[in-house]
Amino acid sequence: MKVARFHAPGDIRVEDAPEPSPGPGEVKIRVRNCSTCGTDVKIYKHGHHHIRPPRVMGHEIAGEVAETGAGVTGWTxxxxxxxxxxxxxxxxxxxxRGRLTVCPNQESMGYHYDGGFAEYTVVPAKVLAVDGLNRIPDGVGFAEASVAEPLACVLNGQELARVAGGDDVVVIGAGPIGCLHVRLARSRGARRVFLADLNPGRLAMSAERVRPDAAISGQQVDIVDEVLKLTGGRGADVVITAAASGAAQQQAVQMAARQGRISFFGGLPKDDPVIAMDANLVHYRELTIVGANGSSPRHNARALDLIATGAVPVADLITHRIPLAGVLDGLEIVAQGAAIKVTVEP
Incomplete structure (x- = not known):
C-alpha cells in the first residue's frame, strides 16, 4: 500500500509499505479521508518531539472498518x-477526574502511532479502550467526518470559555479553526460573531463562507479599536485567539468586556511563548483567561452529531481534495493560507 511517511524535517515521502494487520483489541480501517491542518505543516518543516521517524502522518481520520483483531466486539x-x-x-x-484533554500520558495518532496518510491504518487498542472510535452518522460523508476532530477541539475550547446565548464573540484567525469557531459560536447562540485576520485574502475567503457579522482586517484597521466601535465601547464577551500569535493574545485582553472570557486557543511558538499584558485589565474587569488543549473522545462524538444535524456545517469549508500522492502539494497549500480545509483521499 501507499503511505506518506515523515523521515526528517523537510522530508516526507510517499512510498510503499506493507499493509498492516490488526493485533488483539485493534481495528484496521480503510482510510477514506484524512484532513490536514497547520500542525501537519509544522511537523513537516520542524519535526515533533513525539515523532520517531519514519512515521505515517495524519491525525484527522475517517474511513471504514476493514478487519478486527482478536477480542474486538461491536465492529464489523x-x-x-x-x-x-x-x-x-x-x-x-x-x-x-474527567479531565481527559490534559492527560499527562496522552498519545496521538500520527505521532506515537501511524496515522491516516495511508491507504490503511490500524486503530490501537488504547483508542477503543476510551471509546475513541466513533460511528459516522448516516448522511455524513467521510470528508466531513474527518473534520470532526478539529471541530472537537473547537468544542472543547468554547466549553471552557463558556460561549453562550447573547454573547458577542471575536475570533482572531480566519483559518479553518477560526471558521469552525464562528460556526460553533453561532450554534451556541452567540448574538454576534466577528472574525479578524491579518491576511486579507484568507479573511475574505473565510468570511464568504461563514458570514461573520463583521470581517475585520488587521492590515486596514486596529483590531482592538474596531471591536470597541462594533460593541459601542463595551468590548467582546468572548475573545478566541485561533492563531499562533502573541500579539493576538495581547489584543484579546484589551478588547474583552467586563467579566469577559478569553480563550488562548492557538499555542505560541516554543521559542517565543512569553507575552506582556496589562494585568490590571484582568484584575479590574474580572476577566477569565483559559487555555484549550485538544479534545476528548466525548468531544469527538459530539462534533459528529453537530455535523450530522447541520448545527455546524463543514462540507463547504473543504476547499481542496487531493490524492495521497499529492500530499506535499496539499501541505504547501495549507502553509500558504490558500485554503480553508485540505483533505487527503488515499
Missing part, C-alpha cells in the same frame, strides 16, 4: 468510522 467490516487524534490513558488522576 464496512462500518463507517471516525478516529480520535489525542488518546488519553483513561487511568491517571486527571482522566479519573
Amino acid at each position: 467490516a464496512g462500518d463507517r468510522v471516525q478516529v480520535i487524534a489525542a488518546i488519553p490513558c483513561g487511568r491517571c488522576e486527571e482522566c479519573l
Whole structure:
C-alpha cells in the first residue's frame, strides 16, 4: 500500500509499505479521508518531539472498518468510522477526574502511532479502550467526518470559555479553526460573531463562507479599536485567539468586556511563548483567561452529531481534495493560507 511517511524535517515521502494487520483489541480501517491542518505543516518543516521517524502522518481520520483483531466486539467490516487524534490513558488522576484533554500520558495518532496518510491504518487498542472510535452518522460523508476532530477541539475550547446565548464573540484567525469557531459560536447562540485576520485574502475567503457579522482586517484597521466601535465601547464577551500569535493574545485582553472570557486557543511558538499584558485589565474587569488543549473522545462524538444535524456545517469549508500522492502539494497549500480545509483521499 501507499503511505506518506515523515523521515526528517523537510522530508516526507510517499512510498510503499506493507499493509498492516490488526493485533488483539485493534481495528484496521480503510482510510477514506484524512484532513490536514497547520500542525501537519509544522511537523513537516520542524519535526515533533513525539515523532520517531519514519512515521505515517495524519491525525484527522475517517474511513471504514476493514478487519478486527482478536477480542474486538461491536465492529464489523464496512462500518463507517471516525478516529480520535489525542488518546488519553483513561487511568491517571486527571482522566479519573474527567479531565481527559490534559492527560499527562496522552498519545496521538500520527505521532506515537501511524496515522491516516495511508491507504490503511490500524486503530490501537488504547483508542477503543476510551471509546475513541466513533460511528459516522448516516448522511455524513467521510470528508466531513474527518473534520470532526478539529471541530472537537473547537468544542472543547468554547466549553471552557463558556460561549453562550447573547454573547458577542471575536475570533482572531480566519483559518479553518477560526471558521469552525464562528460556526460553533453561532450554534451556541452567540448574538454576534466577528472574525479578524491579518491576511486579507484568507479573511475574505473565510468570511464568504461563514458570514461573520463583521470581517475585520488587521492590515486596514486596529483590531482592538474596531471591536470597541462594533460593541459601542463595551468590548467582546468572548475573545478566541485561533492563531499562533502573541500579539493576538495581547489584543484579546484589551478588547474583552467586563467579566469577559478569553480563550488562548492557538499555542505560541516554543521559542517565543512569553507575552506582556496589562494585568490590571484582568484584575479590574474580572476577566477569565483559559487555555484549550485538544479534545476528548466525548468531544469527538459530539462534533459528529453537530455535523450530522447541520448545527455546524463543514462540507463547504473543504476547499481542496487531493490524492495521497499529492500530499506535499496539499501541505504547501495549507502553509500558504490558500485554503480553508485540505483533505487527503488515499
